[in-house]
Amino acid sequence: MRDGRGTIKRKAGLKLWLSGGWLAVVAVLTLFAGWISPHDPLTQDLFASRLPPFWAAGAEPGYLLGTDSLGRDVLSRIIYGGRVALTVAIIAGLATAIVGSVLGLIAGYYRGWADAVISRLVDIWMAFPPVLFAILLIAVLGTGLWSIVIAIIVIDWTRFCRVVRAETMNQSQMDYVASAVVAGHVRSAILWREIGPNVLPTIVALLSLEMGIAVIVEAILSFVNLSISTDAPTWGGMIAEGRISIHQAWWVLVCPLIVLFLTVLAFSQFGEGLKDRFDPVLR
Amino acid sequence: MTAFLEIENLSAAIKGTPDRLLRSVSLHVNSGEVCGLVGESGAGKSMIGKAVLGILPSAVEIVEGQVRLDGEDLLAMPQRERRRLIGATAALIPQDPLTALNPSRRIGPQITDRLVDILGWTKHDARTRAAELLDEVHIENPQRVLASYPHELSGGMRQRVLIASAFAANPKLVIADEPTTALDVTVQKQILRLIREMQERHGTAMLFVTHDLGVVSKICQRLVVLFAGMVVEKAGVSDFYANPAHAYSKALLSATPKFTEPFTSLTPVDQTVISAVSEQVEAADREWRHAH
């Protein structure tokens, strides 16, 4: 049958390709940072400080996005900063998704006391302001990559839990669940085999969004100097440093900001696109 | 009697595709008359009503034809003027009484809004009229119902409210889109009677969209049978039920359950009938493509 589905598919496809393409570029650059980045991100060269990016007057060849006030290459620092960002995004995103979704599935499907406990916990959790909570956690755990990952899991599992719980309750009302009961499935099998796959698109969309959020959280924490060791380049750290010299060298601030913005946007759009693609019925 | 609504040669298609959803549909509805529009799901019967009211989904466009309301060609008018004319002369009784009312607002303003905002009545007049209308659709204690929220009313009550709301501004044309499909049979009977009563009292032209040939026989004077967006038969009700002309109409009629004759009713529509009428559709399409 011919209807409006064709156009939606094409749009979803474009969204998916654009965002996926950007993420792939970032991933490849950071994965092979050692070979690709034109300079060492930490080497200072005070004679080449505050060089403008390639299109501006006074640019030096070899410093595509210019240098910062200590003469470090901005492009190389963005690439190495991407390493931290993507590592945090993937590990923290996945772990958060798993913890939150499992609890959400259990609460939404079994209801009763399990739901009461988990839902109460979510309510209490969400009363904490997330950024303050994160800073507090880092203060306790100490700085470092793993502290950031743990902080993100601890703060953000509720996002998954709430949405997955609601979607699970929704799906549990569907007659295909009743028909699985009539067929004689045990309850746990119904949860994993029947409901799970139908909640998965929601989880995938959220996961992608969460990865974007993880990138932002990492940037915020490194902005306030609570991320990994201060000399390693991070996007948030670069933005913080660039802020100081904004009148002399705006590109030190703007370049990582744009990359951060595009990456977070790409993550959220990628999730949307995947959700549409995943759905066989395209509701 | 004059034809209040005239549809001539109306064709609609999904934007950017050559396949038509409505295939040169022509029909008319006279003032004071109920015309049934019958077909199975996907026949495009609701789409005709939507085309008249100008609420087609954005992916569908009208490729040809005329829709005349009281002699004025709607499709030739500027958008603004058309909306105003439709707002002033036509109304819709929707299928689903639950989603057609805003769940977070009281009934009263939902009826009076249109009178005040579009027709420029005073608030006081509109409120008085709303109470009168609820009385007219046999709702006891109209003031209480005006002050209640949709979820506090039963399905039948909600449909009564929607009927009252449709007749609020004395429309010349009412399009009823499967108004009783979501209701129980006993409630359906009351609602059908009510619609007929309101239509007769106001002398409205009514286009009654339904899939149920039983319902058509209770409320319509004439009917139009649709298959795949094409009109296959137009007839007066008594002629149609005594002797349907088209093979597809005949098949549809014998597939309709009759508890009084359980063993002669419920004959499935024969595949040969479907393929014959499908061929007719294809022939019409070929001819249409040839002409364009």
Next chain:
Amino acid sequence: MHTDASMFKVRGLELSLPDFANKQPFGRAPMVDILKGLDFDIETGSVLGIVGGSGSGKSTLGRTLVRLLEPTAGSIVFEGSDIGHLDETGLRPLRRRLQMIFQDPMSSLNPRRRVGAIIADPLRIHDLDRIDERVDEALDHVGLPRAFRARYPHELSGGQRQRVGIARAIAMRPDFILADEIVSGLDVSSQAQVLNLLENLVRELGLTLAFISHDLSVIRRLCSQVLVLNRGTIVEYAPVEQIFDAPKSEYTRELLDAIPLPDPDQPGW
């Protein structure tokens, strides 16, 4: 041992559900009585029609019979043993014998699985043999081509989907099938096909069937006994001829009179 002609003996069946619409901010939701003490038997090999308006409790009754819901009080004796309060483990052997066909085939067929898997799945759970053969047989029975095994539910028409729902139920060779408003979402043309199919299957396979419907026309064609429900109580329970030719209760008569026949001269309108 079970020797009676009745497959089901239902006594004093009551069911209440919490009413969240009227829940106070603190404290428990009040309970609403959906079924208010029902007594009836279903004979082996009979086709029972269950009719009533919305809110009559007919769907709840059906779902309680196949134990998707647990009754608040009363007993459901199936083939001699009370299944009213069995737990999940106790119910498992019964699941093969009590099957159900749902109103909305779109939502009762998992959208992410192919037709073949949907029909085979319950067979696998119960460790039946010759699964492939049984799936083919079931598809043959409902008049769908075997090639449909590879299709997804959304690729089928409404009537075809409902046939898949029927195939899934009969593939198990159950003793009892509950059909919950299975034709109310279909066009008249496919409705007639599905009903004819069901009629044939009842005859061929000797099914015991409970058929829930708000449409008395459909009930007359298919059923031998009719149970009329109104607001959770049985208004009338009688052989189908009696319901249609000499209804005893006012409510049954009202239901009958309200059916719009395709006849402009129907009396009473």
